[in-house]
Amino acid sequence: MAVLPADERIIDLVADESRNEKVVYQRPAALSDTYTHYCPGCTHGIAHRLVAEVIDEMGLREDTILVASVGCSVFAYNYFELDACEAAHGRAPAMATGIKRSNPNNIVFTYQGDGDMASIGMGEIIHAAARGEHFTTIFINNAVYGMTGGQMAPTSLPGQVTTSSPFGRDLALCGAPIKMAELLANLDGTAYSVRRSLHDARHIIQAKKAIRTAFEAQVQGLGFSIVELLSTCPTNWGMTASESMEWVKNSMIPVYPLGDYKVAPELATRR
Numbered sequence: 001m002a003v004l005p006a007d008e009r010i011i012d013l014v015a016d017e018s019r020n021e022k023v024v025y026q027r028p029a030a031l032s033d034t035y036t037h038y039c040p041g042c043t044h045g046i047a048h049r050l051v052a053e054v055i056d057e058m059g060l061r062e063d064t065i066l067v068a069s070v071g072c073s074v075f076a077y078n079y080f081e082l083d084a085c086e087a088a089h090g091r092a093p094a095m096a097t098g099i100k101r102s103n104p105n106n107i108v109f110t111y112q113g114d115g116d117m118a119s120i121g122m123g124e125i126i127h128a129a130a131r132g133e134h135f136t137t138i139f140i141n142n143a144v145y146g147m148t149g150g151q152m153a154p155t156s157l158p159g160q161v162t163t164s165s166p167f168g169r170d171l172a173l174c175g176a177p178i179k180m181a182e183l184l185a186n187l188d189g190t191a192y193s194v195r196r197s198l199h200d201a202r203h204i205i206q207a208k209k210a211i212r213t214a215f216e217a218q219v220q221g222l223g224f225s226i227v228e229l230l231s232t233c234p235t236n237w238g239m240t241a242s243e244s245m246e247w248v249k250n251s252m253i254p255v256y257p258l259g260d261y262k263v264a265p266e267l268a269t270r271r
Helices: 006-015 043-059 092-102 114-120 122-131 180-185 201-219 241-255 265-269
Strands: 064-068 083-086 107-113 137-142 190-197 223-229 259-263
Touching: 043 083, 043 137, 043 201, 043 265, 064 092, 083 114, 092 107, 092 114, 092 122, 092 137, 107 114, 114 122, 114 137, 114 180, 122 180, 122 223, 122 265, 137 201, 180 190, 180 223, 180 259, 190 201, 190 241, 201 223, 223 241, 259 265
Parallel strands: 064 083, 064 107, 107 137, 137 223, 190 223
Antiparallel strands: 190 259
């Protein structure tokens, strides 16, 4: 029997309706069809996908502006089919403030890591939240400086070994980890501040719901909104991808409890 050329066999399979196959997942239109620079096992890619899905589902793609931070997410503007810009290290909230005030009808969000936001950018995010600026922040907490070599970050856990704390984080010398979701929830200008995790499917679904609610807070003009996402960094943690997921579950969540730290009454029914 003659063998069909490869391209004809593919066409034949696609046309075979008897297989009863259907598409169950497609790349969101707001997400670029490209490879990322993230390490294997890193959950930045999951966070990107969730944000893109929410933007698509809410019909916001043509009106959304991303402000990328310096850190592992420095090239985030390459991975979204959105208008986007790059801010100086830690200054994404300041740039987002200017963009949103100049373009109040646009949806503006920053995408920031813990070294960027909770260290050099701490003043920027605190005052943006205190002013109740109407933008959204997606905050990736992986407990280290990921891009620059795995140094101790403001979010590193007590006793955590990093390249700059080889004997573990000493609370007497370095203080305790900064809990950003709780901190920002105490400011009057914050409408929505929650923490979720990306370590398994159930928590990823919960994270997506939180991201949608955060954007809804902006659409309604309620004030500043933030979703903190516990994320993996297997390369700098010196773990496999699966081990890093377990480390989030067993080590990070006890220090950073998941939950809603502030939810404006107008958003309560959307949780």
